[in-house]
Amino acid sequence: MTYWYEYGDSARGQCVRIVDVPGTLSGDILRLRQQLPEKPGHFEVDGNDIRELDHCLPHPDFVGDDSENVSEVMASLPLLQVDAAKHFLKKPKYNSEIQNLKKCQNGAVPGHSASRNIIQLFGKSSNGELVFEKLRPSQATLALYSSLPIYKTWILQLLDCLECLHSFGIIHKDLRADNLLFSADASRLILCDLESRWGECQAPEASSDGGHEGSGWTAQSDIYDVGNCIRNMAYGNNPITPFIERPVPAPLQGIVDACQREKPQDRPSISELRLMVNNIVE
Known part of the structure; x- marks a missing residue:
């Protein structure tokens, strides 16, 4: 596991890599049994060894908003008058969620749910949000x-x-x-x-x-x-x-x-x- 801290000596902060080796210092740190050593600069903890890193490891790629165009499937949902005491609203991101919900509701919204233990989609709000039961x-x-x-x-x-x-x-x-x-x-x-x-x-x-x-x-x-x-x-x-x-x-x-x-x-x-x-x- 690699962690990046905003404080530290470099402009990019501090980078610490911890290798999971159970029964050692690094394994105990990951399992919250021991504290991370107080040490300046970039470093890694591998087992019981602590080594300096000569550079900050690359940050993971940022995953941006990958929301889909859901306008077509949203158009098929009934428009509801939202009651804040009864309803929960969620912004739709993926066609798959609406399609999966409809599968579990006999292909219809609100439809009849195939399981009382799966959230039921009631329809959409005037702001284009999905409407569910408030739980x-x-x-x-x-x-x-x-x-x-x-x-x-x-x-x-x-x-x-x-x-x-x-x-x-x-x-x-x-x-x-x-x-x-x-x-x-x-x-x-x-x-x-x-x-x-x-x-x-x-x-x-x-x-x-x-x-x-x-x-x-x-x-x-x-x-x-x-x-x-x-x-x-x-x-x-x-x-x-x-x-x-x-x-x-x-x-x-x-x-x-x-x-x-x-x-x-x-x-x-x-x-x-x-x-x-x-x-x-x-």
């Missing part, structure tokens, strides 16, 4: 609950979401706490953000290098990220860094481990995961 964000929900029964309910509902999406050939690609919404009483989990674009999928086979067609994302990549969602539920947040080790309660750890097996073909199916969750003794 509770995960940040205002997850930290309030810490019981195994509620985790089981949420996980089973998340699996229902994926089963529905995958039946329509949709790979979510961005399963994480920020894309989980909840009813006011937290009894219903709702999955949102159906763009199916470049998300934060952490499955080892997934990559953005090959474009959408060659990215390596599959239904089993979503299964991998179910494990991350379970961690998000147990800890009430997204991790500050992916290197932090976050064990979950023992009944759930086996499910997380199964979801995050290295090889996609070794991960359980949705039906197998559902059985594993139902077999947890509360």
Whole structure:
């Protein structure tokens, strides 16, 4: 991992590269077990070795706004009178999100949702925004609950979401706490953000290098990220860094481990995961 700090000795600030070597200084820094050494200039920490860098490493390419022209698909949506108490508005960026939502709504908007656990698109606002039901964000929900029964309910509902999406050939690609919404009483989990674009999928086979067609994302990549969602539920947040080790309660750890097996073909199916969750003794 490479980090760039705005302060430092050079005009470009300070560049620090940290190599993930578990059980060493660099691995412990990434896992927030040790502090970054106070050292001027550019440097790297590789295992227990600290070396100077003779130049600042290149910054990653800036990804600009890649929004698509969605005017044609937006024209097909009904115009709604927005009620701020009931509706949430979102600026449309990709045709894929609207198309995926329509697939899950029997091809119509508002239509009939194929799953009560997938966000439903109601229509568009007069300002050209997508109109959804107003729900509770995960940040205002997850930290309030810490019981195994509620985790089981949420996980089973998340699996229902994926089963529905995958039946329509949709790979979510961005399963994480920020894309989980909840009813006011937290009894219903709702999955949102159906763009199916470049998300934060952490499955080892997934990559953005090959474009959408060659990215390596599959239904089993979503299964991998179910494990991350379970961690998000147990800890009430997204991790500050992916290197932090976050064990979950023992009944759930086996499910997380199964979801995050290295090889996609070794991960359980949705039906197998559902059985594993139902077999947890509360």
